Amino acid sequence: MTDAYVALEGGHVVEARGRSPGTARGELVFTTAYTGYEESLTDPSYEEQILTFAYPLIGNYGVRHERFESDRVHPRAVVARELTDDVADWLTAEGVPAVDHLDTRDLVIDIRESGAMKCGIAVGDDVTPQDALDELAKCKTMSEHTDIGAQVSVDTTTVYNQTGDGPTVALVDCGAKQSIIDSLVKRDATVHVLPYDASVDDVQGVNPDVLFISNGPGDPANFESAVNLVDEFVGEVPIAGICLGQQIVARALGGTTAKMDFGHRGVNQPVRDQRTGKVVMTTQNHGYTVVDPGDKLEVTQLNVNDDTPEGLDSEELNVLTRQYHPEANPGPHDTFGFFDEVLGMVDTTSGRTLAVADD
Known part of the structure; x- marks a missing residue:
């Protein structure tokens, strides 16, 4: 299993399973949508954010290009309770880090109680929690992305x-x-x-x-x-x-x-x-x-x-x-x-x- 770590604003680090390698940082947000993951992942409004899916299984009807809302995936990284191989392979091809096998219910509650927060993610065979914390340290607020x-x-x-x-x-x-x-x-x-x-x-x-x-x-x-x-x-x-x-x-x-x-x-x-x-x-x-x-x-x-x-x-x-x-x-x-x-x-x-x- 590929190592993966999610560092949350405030310094807490969550361990997960890596599904697509890389490092990323962005504002951690969640969607409650239970269908339409292709449309959500290609929505430009998710630029500079890390998207958490509240629905537990993402990818159960595959990936079809005709459903895309743009020509690429826009979230900087993706978090889910479970991603199918179809979605994981798509995100890998897009170069977008992705993790699963963590309690997304806890993440959603954290975001609801504390608000959307800065986040760092590290996924790979030899990454450490510090790699995710390093990404978190470089994360900007959405308002600081002045030419988004x-x-x-x-x-x-x-x-x-x-x-x-x-x-x-x-x-x-x-x-x-x-x-x-x-x-x-x-x-x-x-x-x-x-x-x-x-x-x-x-x-x-x-x-x-x-x-x-x-x-x-x-x-x-x-x-x-x-x-x-x-x-x-x-x-x-x-x-x-x-x-x-x-x-x-x-x-x-x-x-x-x-x-x-x-x-x-x-x-x-x-x-x-x-x-x-x-x-x-x-x-x-x-x-x-x-x-x-x-x-x-x-x-x-x-x-x-x-x-x-x-x-x-x-x-x-x-x-x-x-x-x-x-x-x-x-x-x-x-x-x-x-x-x-x-x-x-x-x-x-x-x-x-x-x-x-x-x-």
Whole structure:
């Protein structure tokens, strides 16, 4: 059995079985999802984190590339009660350390009680607990990853469904899941995926019907370029956002954000619509939240468990955001209609050419 050690913030070291060799460090978080491990492991929002699966068996239906949300595994390392050989082999090929045969229930309780924490992992035939502690000592907080967008974004603009008959969407890629793009393309939108640090001129060059800010990893305070785009174009073009995108939109419009203790990560988060009283089940993956949306946005949806904002709207400004993932993958399909609402904000009769008002 390959040696493996998990060093937790505070200095406690847990012994485990190594399934994929290497060393890693990152913020230790957990997901309660019991399916969708392929989608979770390829979700860019897990960049610079170590992902612990609360469900005990991961890999019982193999690994299929068509379920991937990006072109690589994003967590720095993976922790599970038991990993199948299929998943372990995949992570080994990706160069991502992985461990199992430890009590993940204890880890989840630690994270719930102490919050997401720094972590170091060492896996190999001759590693020691000190190797894991050395990784822990070098670990940064998520807010210290000031340019994390560069690690997950496209380098140059990529266009999907160039000949589509629907609206044109400028999607600012702060770590977008492929299923968000697919959801828009299925509705015949032409989607221009722009880098996370796209300029005002870049967006103007697309002349979009909708400006869409994607999900992604890290602290929204570190995505100043995207905040600036929302500030520049609000009131000129409909604006939408998912997850990190909601936080960025809120900050641009005078709101504030903060880090959560252990975040929302799973496929069974209940959300209540304040207008209708209807509760839907949602997929979520975020460690930051909107604390105060400011006076320009209305909180239209709340998390049933902790009352954090799950939906922000402004009919006057044509703004619509969601903290959860309406596209699911994995998860329930209760919220697919969000994409229809977003594209429904477009005035297809205006024949408008986008212009930005001078300050």
